[in-house]
Amino acid sequence: MPILQAKDQEAVAERFNVELKRDVSLELYTQRSIGGLYIPGRECRTCVTTQQMMEELAALSPRLRLEVKDYYGDPDEARDKGVEAIPATLIGSGDRYNARFYGLPSGYEFAVLLDSIVAASQSRPSLALESRRLLKQLTQDVHIRVFVTPT
């Protein structure tokens, strides 16, 4: 059974069709399913649902590419990308994956996910001109963590 209802899929596909100007990549770090069994200490309540959601989303636009990564199978790659836990969805374009979700983006966070995908396609700047000018002053790396609950 799909996670996204038919009318939601239609609305999202329409938005992507209009607003995605460049290809956007989604990298999902999850774990390989072993028939619903989990190794103790590696339980992941939302990995399967998150993967299904991302697959449904990726199917809605030819501009969206989804790559599913095995967190435990390729720990070096996860470490290189700074992935700390799963499920983790990295959104990017080209080699940059600067926006990430830890957990299932449901409720309000689903809307944030859509906005972030659109922003990654850089069809239009999502920040004011002055903000973009100030951000250019950054000479050090900044890691922002925003903690949320599902709404």
Place this chain on the structure above:
Amino acid sequence: MAHAMAMESPRIIADVVEVQEFPHLAQAYQVKAVPKTVINDTFEFTGAATEEQFLIRVLRSVGIEGQEEDPEEVSGETTPVA
């Protein structure tokens, strides 16, 4: 907002963390209400922020001064974490 900034600047990585799924992270970062924002593990605030407020806090976290109220102040609406 954090994601929008990450898309704009290659210097910024922005994570949105669902606290109920990652209680160990919530505990490590002492999340008592959401949204809570932590910048470079040291600078934090709870509640919503406007684009300008958020930006000033990001810049301040790396020593670029802006003019704003006390960044530790709780602003906007927050939800306690059970």
